[in-house]
Amino acid sequence: MTDNDLYQQILGLTDPWRVSDVDLRIDDEEILVRVVHDISLGQAQCPVCRNGCPGYDTSNERRWRHLDTCQLKTYLVSAVPRVSCPDHGVHVAFVPWSDPGSGFTSAFESLGITVLRATVVQARAAHLLRLSDTQIHDLMHRAVERGLVRRDDSIIMTNLGIDEKSIRSGHSYMTVLSDTDHQRVVELIEGRTLSAATTLLRQAVSDTQKPYVRSVSMDMWQAFQTAQASELPDTDRVHDRFHVAKYLADAVDQTRRSEHTRLSKAGDKTLNKTKYVWLKNPENMTSKQKELFETLATAELETAKVWAFKDTFKEFFACGNVPQGQAFFDNWFQSAIDLKNRYLTKVANMFREHLDGLLNYLKHRTTNATAEGLNGRIQHIKASARGYRKFQSFRIAILFHLGKLDLYPHKSP
Numbered sequence: 001m002t003d004n005d006l007y008q009q010i011l012g013l014t015d016p017w018r019v020s021d022v023d024l025r026i027d028d029e030e031i032l033v034r035v036v037h038d039i040s041l042g043q044a045q046c047p048v049c050r051n052g053c054p055g056y057d058t059s060n061e062r063r064w065r066h067l068d069t070c071q072l073k074t075y076l077v078s079a080v081p082r083v084s085c086p087d088h089g090v091h092v093a094f095v096p097w098s099d100p101g102s103g104f105t106s107a108f109e110s111l112g113i114t115v116l117r118a119t120v121v122q123a124r125a126a127h128l129l130r131l132s133d134t135q136i137h138d139l140m141h142r143a144v145e146r147g148l149v150r151r152d153d154s155i156i157m158t159n160l161g162i163d164e165k166s167i168r169s170g171h172s173y174m175t176v177l178s179d180t181d182h183q184r185v186v187e188l189i190e191g192r193t194l195s196a197a198t199t200l201l202r203q204a205v206s207d208t209q210k211p212y213v214r215s216v217s218m219d220m221w222q223a224f225q226t227a228q229a230s231e232l233p234d235t236d237r238v239h240d241r242f243h244v245a246k247y248l249a250d251a252v253d254q255t256r257r258s259e260h261t262r263l264s265k266a267g268d269k270t271l272n273k274t275k276y277v278w279l280k281n282p283e284n285m286t287s288k289q290k291e292l293f294e295t296l297a298t299a300e301l302e303t304a305k306v307w308a309f310k311d312t313f314k315e316f317f318a319c320g321n322v323p324q325g326q327a328f329f330d331n332w333f334q335s336a337i338d339l340k341n342r343y344l345t346k347v348a349n350m351f352r353e354h355l356d357g358l359l360n361y362l363k364h365r366t367t368n369a370t371a372e373g374l375n376g377r378i379q380h381i382k383a384s385a386r387g388y389r390k391f392q393s394f395r396i397a398i399l400f401h402l403g404k405l406d407l408y409p410h411k412s413p
Contacts, residue, residue: 007033016041030073044093046085053083056090064098066105106409112139113407121384140400147405153206161217161371162224164192177204180370184404190391197227215364219243220354239357240367241317248310251343252278256303306344325362
Protein backbone atom coordinates (compact mmCIF):
# COMPACT_ATOMS: atom_id res chain seq x y z
CA MET A 1 0.00 0.00 0.00
CA THR A 2 1.38 3.39 -0.99
CA ASP A 3 1.34 6.46 1.23
CA ASN A 4 -1.33 7.91 -1.03
CA ASP A 5 -3.53 4.83 -0.60
CA LEU A 6 -2.98 4.88 3.18
CA TYR A 7 -4.10 8.50 3.55
CA GLN A 8 -6.95 7.94 1.13
CA GLN A 9 -8.30 5.39 3.62
CA ILE A 10 -7.40 7.41 6.72
CA LEU A 11 -9.26 10.42 5.38
CA GLY A 12 -12.18 8.35 4.14
CA LEU A 13 -12.06 10.05 0.74
CA THR A 14 -14.19 8.74 -2.11
CA ASP A 15 -14.49 9.61 -5.77
CA PRO A 16 -14.01 12.13 -7.25
CA TRP A 17 -11.53 13.14 -4.52
CA ARG A 18 -8.17 11.40 -4.28
CA VAL A 19 -4.84 11.84 -2.54
CA SER A 20 -2.23 12.84 -5.11
CA ASP A 21 0.83 13.27 -2.89
CA VAL A 22 2.07 12.92 0.71
CA ASP A 23 4.88 15.32 1.58
CA LEU A 24 6.77 14.56 4.80
CA ARG A 25 8.56 17.66 6.13
CA ILE A 26 10.62 16.55 9.09
CA ASP A 27 12.29 19.92 9.71
CA ASP A 28 8.88 21.63 9.91
CA GLU A 29 7.39 18.72 11.90
CA GLU A 30 4.46 18.46 9.53
CA ILE A 31 2.92 16.32 6.83
CA LEU A 32 1.17 17.81 3.81
CA VAL A 33 -1.44 15.58 2.20
CA ARG A 34 -2.42 16.91 -1.21
CA VAL A 35 -5.94 16.17 -2.37
CA VAL A 36 -7.21 16.76 -5.88
CA HIS A 37 -10.56 16.60 -7.59
CA ASP A 38 -10.36 14.06 -10.46
CA ILE A 39 -12.89 15.17 -13.05
CA SER A 40 -12.67 11.76 -14.71
CA LEU A 41 -14.21 10.25 -11.55
CA GLY A 42 -17.17 12.58 -11.33
CA GLN A 43 -18.32 16.15 -11.05
CA ALA A 44 -17.70 18.31 -7.98
CA GLN A 45 -20.77 19.25 -5.95
CA CYS A 46 -22.49 22.56 -5.36
CA PRO A 47 -22.09 23.41 -1.63
CA VAL A 48 -25.74 24.52 -1.44
CA CYS A 49 -27.73 21.74 -3.14
CA ARG A 50 -24.97 19.08 -3.31
CA ASN A 51 -25.76 18.35 -6.93
CA GLY A 52 -22.93 17.55 -9.34
CA CYS A 53 -22.11 20.60 -11.46
CA PRO A 54 -19.73 21.46 -14.28
CA GLY A 55 -16.47 23.07 -13.30
CA TYR A 56 -16.03 26.81 -13.61
CA ASP A 57 -12.39 27.36 -12.65
CA THR A 58 -9.92 26.49 -9.90
CA SER A 59 -9.54 28.43 -6.65
CA ASN A 60 -6.25 29.14 -4.94
CA GLU A 61 -4.59 26.35 -3.01
CA ARG A 62 -5.43 26.31 0.70
CA ARG A 63 -4.83 24.00 3.65
CA TRP A 64 -6.79 22.51 6.55
CA ARG A 65 -5.33 21.28 9.84
CA HIS A 66 -6.10 17.59 10.35
CA LEU A 67 -5.49 15.12 13.16
CA ASP A 68 -1.80 14.54 13.80
CA THR A 69 -0.12 11.47 12.34
CA CYS A 70 3.08 10.10 13.83
CA GLN A 71 3.07 13.08 16.23
CA LEU A 72 3.44 15.45 13.30
CA LYS A 73 1.02 18.18 12.40
CA THR A 74 -0.94 17.02 9.39
CA TYR A 75 -2.54 19.30 6.81
CA LEU A 76 -4.80 18.64 3.85
CA VAL A 77 -3.82 20.80 0.90
CA SER A 78 -6.07 21.34 -2.08
CA ALA A 79 -6.90 23.79 -4.86
CA VAL A 80 -10.63 23.20 -4.71
CA PRO A 81 -12.44 23.84 -8.00
CA ARG A 82 -15.29 26.27 -8.34
CA VAL A 83 -18.50 24.96 -9.87
CA SER A 84 -21.25 26.62 -11.84
CA CYS A 85 -24.62 25.55 -10.46
CA PRO A 86 -27.65 26.35 -12.64
CA ASP A 87 -29.69 27.07 -9.49
CA HIS A 88 -27.17 28.72 -7.16
CA GLY A 89 -24.50 30.25 -9.36
CA VAL A 90 -20.73 29.98 -9.04
CA HIS A 91 -19.39 28.62 -5.74
CA VAL A 92 -16.31 26.89 -4.39
CA ALA A 93 -17.19 23.19 -4.54
CA PHE A 94 -18.32 21.23 -1.52
CA VAL A 95 -15.49 19.33 0.20
CA PRO A 96 -16.30 16.28 2.35
CA TRP A 97 -13.61 16.89 4.95
CA SER A 98 -14.54 20.36 6.27
CA ASP A 99 -17.31 22.90 6.72
CA PRO A 100 -17.16 25.99 4.47
CA GLY A 101 -14.83 28.69 5.74
CA SER A 102 -13.07 26.52 8.29
CA GLY A 103 -9.32 26.13 8.53
CA PHE A 104 -9.73 22.70 10.16
CA THR A 105 -10.99 19.36 8.98
CA SER A 106 -14.19 18.23 10.69
CA ALA A 107 -12.25 15.50 12.49
CA PHE A 108 -9.75 17.98 13.95
CA GLU A 109 -12.48 20.48 14.82
CA SER A 110 -14.33 17.75 16.74
CA LEU A 111 -11.16 16.90 18.66
CA GLY A 112 -10.62 20.58 19.45
CA ILE A 113 -14.14 20.96 20.84
CA THR A 114 -13.69 17.89 23.03
CA VAL A 115 -10.35 19.14 24.38
CA LEU A 116 -11.77 22.60 25.09
CA ARG A 117 -14.76 21.18 26.94
CA ALA A 118 -12.48 18.99 29.03
CA THR A 119 -9.88 21.63 29.91
CA VAL A 120 -12.08 24.78 30.03
CA VAL A 121 -8.83 26.77 29.96
CA GLN A 122 -8.25 28.00 26.41
CA ALA A 123 -4.50 28.41 26.87
CA ARG A 124 -4.24 24.79 28.02
CA ALA A 125 -6.27 23.56 25.05
CA ALA A 126 -4.16 25.63 22.66
CA HIS A 127 -1.00 24.05 24.08
CA LEU A 128 -2.35 20.51 23.77
CA LEU A 129 -3.61 21.05 20.24
CA ARG A 130 -0.60 23.14 19.17
CA LEU A 131 -2.79 26.03 18.07
CA SER A 132 -2.50 29.77 18.51
CA ASP A 133 -4.86 31.75 20.74
CA THR A 134 -6.51 33.15 17.62
CA GLN A 135 -7.09 29.68 16.19
CA ILE A 136 -8.62 28.45 19.44
CA HIS A 137 -10.96 31.43 19.55
CA ASP A 138 -11.92 30.85 15.92
CA LEU A 139 -12.68 27.19 16.64
CA MET A 140 -14.87 28.12 19.62
CA HIS A 141 -16.63 30.91 17.71
CA ARG A 142 -17.47 28.61 14.81
CA ALA A 143 -18.76 25.93 17.18
CA VAL A 144 -21.02 28.37 19.03
CA GLU A 145 -22.38 29.95 15.84
CA ARG A 146 -23.05 26.45 14.50
CA GLY A 147 -24.84 25.53 17.71
CA LEU A 148 -26.97 28.68 17.74
CA VAL A 149 -28.10 28.06 14.15
CA ARG A 150 -29.10 24.51 15.10
CA ARG A 151 -30.88 25.54 18.30
CA ASP A 152 -34.50 24.50 18.07
CA ASP A 153 -36.87 27.31 19.03
CA SER A 154 -39.68 24.79 19.42
CA ILE A 155 -38.10 23.71 22.72
CA ILE A 156 -40.56 24.75 25.40
CA MET A 157 -39.16 26.98 28.13
CA THR A 158 -41.59 27.53 31.00
CA ASN A 159 -39.37 29.11 33.65
CA LEU A 160 -36.61 31.60 32.90
CA GLY A 161 -34.12 33.46 35.05
CA ILE A 162 -32.55 36.82 34.31
CA ASP A 163 -29.57 38.03 36.30
CA GLU A 164 -26.57 40.30 36.13
CA LYS A 165 -22.92 39.30 36.20
CA SER A 166 -19.79 41.42 36.27
CA ILE A 167 -17.53 41.22 33.23
CA ARG A 168 -14.48 42.86 34.76
CA SER A 169 -13.61 45.03 37.72
CA GLY A 170 -15.49 48.29 37.93
CA HIS A 171 -19.06 48.92 36.86
CA SER A 172 -18.98 46.60 33.88
CA TYR A 173 -21.90 44.17 33.71
CA MET A 174 -23.69 41.78 31.42
CA THR A 175 -27.22 40.40 31.64
CA VAL A 176 -27.62 36.62 31.49
CA LEU A 177 -30.83 34.81 30.51
CA SER A 178 -31.05 31.24 31.73
CA ASP A 179 -33.48 28.41 31.09
CA THR A 180 -34.35 26.91 34.48
CA ASP A 181 -36.02 23.83 33.02
CA HIS A 182 -33.01 22.79 30.95
CA GLN A 183 -30.33 24.34 33.19
CA ARG A 184 -28.58 26.25 30.44
CA VAL A 185 -27.61 29.76 29.43
CA VAL A 186 -29.93 30.89 26.64
CA GLU A 187 -28.13 34.11 25.74
CA LEU A 188 -26.35 37.08 27.28
CA ILE A 189 -25.88 40.72 26.41
CA GLU A 190 -23.51 43.47 27.51
CA GLY A 191 -24.94 45.87 30.09
CA ARG A 192 -27.79 45.65 32.59
CA THR A 193 -29.85 48.56 31.32
CA LEU A 194 -33.50 48.50 30.32
CA SER A 195 -32.48 48.57 26.67
CA ALA A 196 -30.10 45.63 27.12
CA ALA A 197 -32.61 43.51 29.05
CA THR A 198 -35.39 44.26 26.56
CA THR A 199 -33.19 43.36 23.59
CA LEU A 200 -32.10 40.15 25.29
CA LEU A 201 -35.65 38.93 25.95
CA ARG A 202 -36.85 40.01 22.52
CA GLN A 203 -34.11 38.20 20.64
CA ALA A 204 -33.51 35.15 22.83
CA VAL A 205 -37.12 34.05 23.34
CA SER A 206 -38.86 33.39 20.05
CA ASP A 207 -42.51 34.15 19.32
CA THR A 208 -43.04 30.39 19.27
CA GLN A 209 -41.68 30.03 22.80
CA LYS A 210 -43.19 33.10 24.46
CA PRO A 211 -46.72 31.68 25.04
CA TYR A 212 -45.27 28.82 27.11
CA VAL A 213 -43.19 30.93 29.50
CA ARG A 214 -44.94 31.07 32.90
CA SER A 215 -42.41 32.80 35.13
CA VAL A 216 -39.21 34.82 35.10
CA SER A 217 -37.05 34.77 38.23
CA MET A 218 -35.09 37.95 38.90
CA ASP A 219 -33.93 40.35 41.55
CA MET A 220 -35.70 43.66 42.19
CA TRP A 221 -33.70 45.63 39.63
CA GLN A 222 -36.24 47.86 37.89
CA ALA A 223 -34.77 47.46 34.41
CA PHE A 224 -35.34 43.70 34.49
CA GLN A 225 -38.92 44.10 35.70
CA THR A 226 -39.80 46.66 33.05
CA ALA A 227 -38.26 44.53 30.30
CA GLN A 228 -40.18 41.47 31.47
CA ALA A 229 -43.45 43.41 31.57
CA SER A 230 -42.81 44.67 28.05
CA GLU A 231 -41.61 41.50 26.34
CA LEU A 232 -43.33 38.77 28.40
CA PRO A 233 -46.43 40.51 29.79
CA ASP A 234 -48.33 37.28 30.39
CA THR A 235 -45.67 35.78 32.66
CA ASP A 236 -45.28 36.09 36.43
CA ARG A 237 -42.30 37.90 37.92
CA VAL A 238 -40.72 35.83 40.71
CA HIS A 239 -38.39 37.12 43.43
CA ASP A 240 -36.76 34.13 45.08
CA ARG A 241 -34.85 33.40 48.26
CA PHE A 242 -31.39 33.95 46.74
CA HIS A 243 -31.97 37.62 46.04
CA VAL A 244 -34.05 38.15 49.17
CA ALA A 245 -31.25 36.70 51.30
CA LYS A 246 -28.76 39.05 49.64
CA TYR A 247 -30.81 42.16 50.41
CA LEU A 248 -31.29 41.09 54.04
CA ALA A 249 -27.61 40.16 54.40
CA ASP A 250 -26.70 43.65 53.21
CA ALA A 251 -28.97 45.14 55.88
CA VAL A 252 -27.24 43.01 58.54
CA ASP A 253 -23.78 44.00 57.34
CA GLN A 254 -24.61 47.71 57.13
CA THR A 255 -26.03 47.56 60.65
CA ARG A 256 -22.92 45.77 61.91
CA ARG A 257 -20.62 48.40 60.43
CA SER A 258 -22.65 51.26 61.84
CA GLU A 259 -22.93 49.67 65.28
CA HIS A 260 -19.25 48.70 65.31
CA THR A 261 -18.26 52.31 64.62
CA ARG A 262 -20.46 53.54 67.46
CA LEU A 263 -19.24 50.90 69.95
CA SER A 264 -15.59 51.38 68.98
CA LYS A 265 -15.76 55.05 69.88
CA ALA A 266 -16.75 53.95 73.38
CA GLY A 267 -13.90 51.42 73.53
CA ASP A 268 -16.19 48.40 72.98
CA LYS A 269 -14.62 45.87 70.56
CA THR A 270 -17.51 43.34 70.66
CA LEU A 271 -18.11 43.48 66.89
CA ASN A 272 -14.46 43.64 65.89
CA LYS A 273 -13.66 41.11 63.10
CA THR A 274 -17.16 39.58 63.15
CA LYS A 275 -18.25 40.39 59.57
CA TYR A 276 -18.21 36.84 58.23
CA VAL A 277 -19.76 35.42 61.38
CA TRP A 278 -22.95 37.36 60.59
CA LEU A 279 -22.89 36.57 56.89
CA LYS A 280 -22.41 32.82 57.19
CA ASN A 281 -25.27 30.41 57.74
CA PRO A 282 -24.88 28.74 61.15
CA GLU A 283 -24.66 25.28 59.54
CA ASN A 284 -21.58 26.42 57.58
CA MET A 285 -19.70 27.89 60.56
CA THR A 286 -16.64 26.40 62.16
CA SER A 287 -17.05 25.37 65.79
CA LYS A 288 -15.17 28.50 66.87
CA GLN A 289 -17.36 30.75 64.74
CA LYS A 290 -20.51 29.05 66.00
CA GLU A 291 -19.47 29.57 69.61
CA LEU A 292 -18.78 33.26 68.96
CA PHE A 293 -22.05 33.67 67.05
CA GLU A 294 -24.14 32.15 69.84
CA THR A 295 -22.57 34.61 72.27
CA LEU A 296 -23.22 37.58 69.98
CA ALA A 297 -26.76 36.49 69.03
CA THR A 298 -27.90 36.56 72.65
CA ALA A 299 -26.37 39.96 73.34
CA GLU A 300 -28.40 43.14 73.16
CA LEU A 301 -26.93 44.08 69.82
CA GLU A 302 -28.91 45.78 67.08
CA THR A 303 -27.00 43.66 64.57
CA ALA A 304 -28.29 40.51 66.26
CA LYS A 305 -31.87 41.78 66.07
CA VAL A 306 -31.60 42.55 62.35
CA TRP A 307 -29.99 39.16 61.78
CA ALA A 308 -32.98 37.53 63.50
CA PHE A 309 -35.33 39.21 61.01
CA LYS A 310 -33.16 37.92 58.18
CA ASP A 311 -33.25 34.40 59.57
CA THR A 312 -36.99 34.49 60.26
CA PHE A 313 -37.84 35.50 56.69
CA LYS A 314 -36.77 32.01 55.54
CA GLU A 315 -40.15 30.85 56.84
CA PHE A 316 -41.88 32.89 54.14
CA PHE A 317 -40.62 30.49 51.47
CA ALA A 318 -41.97 27.52 53.43
CA CYS A 319 -45.53 28.88 53.37
CA GLY A 320 -47.93 26.51 51.65
CA ASN A 321 -49.86 29.03 49.61
CA VAL A 322 -50.27 32.71 48.79
CA PRO A 323 -52.70 33.59 51.66
CA GLN A 324 -50.30 32.06 54.20
CA GLY A 325 -47.43 33.98 52.64
CA GLN A 326 -49.43 37.23 52.76
CA ALA A 327 -50.25 36.71 56.46
CA PHE A 328 -46.62 35.90 57.29
CA PHE A 329 -45.34 38.94 55.44
CA ASP A 330 -47.80 41.33 57.09
CA ASN A 331 -46.63 40.25 60.56
CA TRP A 332 -42.94 40.25 59.61
CA PHE A 333 -43.17 43.64 57.92
CA GLN A 334 -44.83 45.39 60.87
CA SER A 335 -42.31 43.94 63.34
CA ALA A 336 -39.42 44.97 61.06
CA ILE A 337 -40.73 48.55 60.84
CA ASP A 338 -41.23 48.67 64.62
CA LEU A 339 -37.51 47.90 65.13
CA LYS A 340 -36.77 51.29 63.57
CA ASN A 341 -33.51 50.15 62.00
CA ARG A 342 -33.00 52.27 58.90
CA TYR A 343 -31.32 49.51 56.88
CA LEU A 344 -33.94 46.89 57.68
CA THR A 345 -36.73 49.42 57.14
CA LYS A 346 -35.42 50.18 53.66
CA VAL A 347 -35.37 46.47 52.73
CA ALA A 348 -38.80 45.84 54.28
CA ASN A 349 -40.33 48.68 52.28
CA MET A 350 -38.68 47.38 49.11
CA PHE A 351 -40.15 43.93 49.79
CA ARG A 352 -43.60 45.45 50.25
CA GLU A 353 -43.31 47.27 46.92
CA HIS A 354 -42.42 43.98 45.23
CA LEU A 355 -44.72 41.72 47.24
CA ASP A 356 -46.45 40.33 44.14
CA GLY A 357 -43.12 38.98 42.91
CA LEU A 358 -42.41 37.42 46.31
CA LEU A 359 -45.85 35.81 46.51
CA ASN A 360 -45.44 34.48 42.98
CA TYR A 361 -42.71 32.24 44.34
CA LEU A 362 -45.39 30.43 46.33
CA LYS A 363 -47.37 29.92 43.11
CA HIS A 364 -44.56 28.60 40.95
CA ARG A 365 -41.93 27.38 43.45
CA THR A 366 -39.29 28.39 40.94
CA THR A 367 -36.04 29.97 42.01
CA ASN A 368 -32.96 31.49 40.49
CA ALA A 369 -30.96 28.52 41.78
CA THR A 370 -30.12 27.56 38.20
CA ALA A 371 -28.95 31.10 37.46
CA GLU A 372 -26.91 31.17 40.68
CA GLY A 373 -25.34 27.82 39.80
CA LEU A 374 -24.55 29.02 36.29
CA ASN A 375 -23.10 32.23 37.77
CA GLY A 376 -20.65 30.12 39.72
CA ARG A 377 -19.60 28.29 36.58
CA ILE A 378 -19.38 31.58 34.68
CA GLN A 379 -17.04 32.84 37.39
CA HIS A 380 -14.92 29.70 36.94
CA ILE A 381 -14.71 30.31 33.18
CA LYS A 382 -13.73 33.91 33.85
CA ALA A 383 -11.09 32.94 36.42
CA SER A 384 -9.67 30.21 34.17
CA ALA A 385 -9.02 32.79 31.46
CA ARG A 386 -7.81 35.35 34.03
CA GLY A 387 -10.53 37.67 32.86
CA TYR A 388 -11.83 38.80 29.48
CA ARG A 389 -11.10 42.18 27.95
CA LYS A 390 -13.82 41.85 25.30
CA PHE A 391 -17.43 40.98 26.08
CA GLN A 392 -17.89 38.99 22.86
CA SER A 393 -15.03 36.66 23.77
CA PHE A 394 -16.61 36.10 27.19
CA ARG A 395 -20.01 35.49 25.55
CA ILE A 396 -18.58 32.85 23.20
CA ALA A 397 -16.86 31.04 26.09
CA ILE A 398 -20.03 31.01 28.21
CA LEU A 399 -22.28 29.75 25.43
CA PHE A 400 -19.65 27.17 24.46
CA HIS A 401 -19.55 25.66 27.94
CA LEU A 402 -23.00 26.44 29.36
CA GLY A 403 -25.35 26.86 26.40
CA LYS A 404 -25.93 23.11 25.87
CA LEU A 405 -25.48 23.70 22.16
CA ASP A 406 -24.88 21.14 19.43
CA LEU A 407 -21.29 22.22 18.82
CA TYR A 408 -19.78 19.46 16.72
CA PRO A 409 -19.57 19.51 12.91
CA HIS A 410 -21.88 16.88 11.49
CA LYS A 411 -20.48 14.21 9.27
CA SER A 412 -21.07 14.89 5.62
CA PRO A 413 -23.59 12.60 3.91
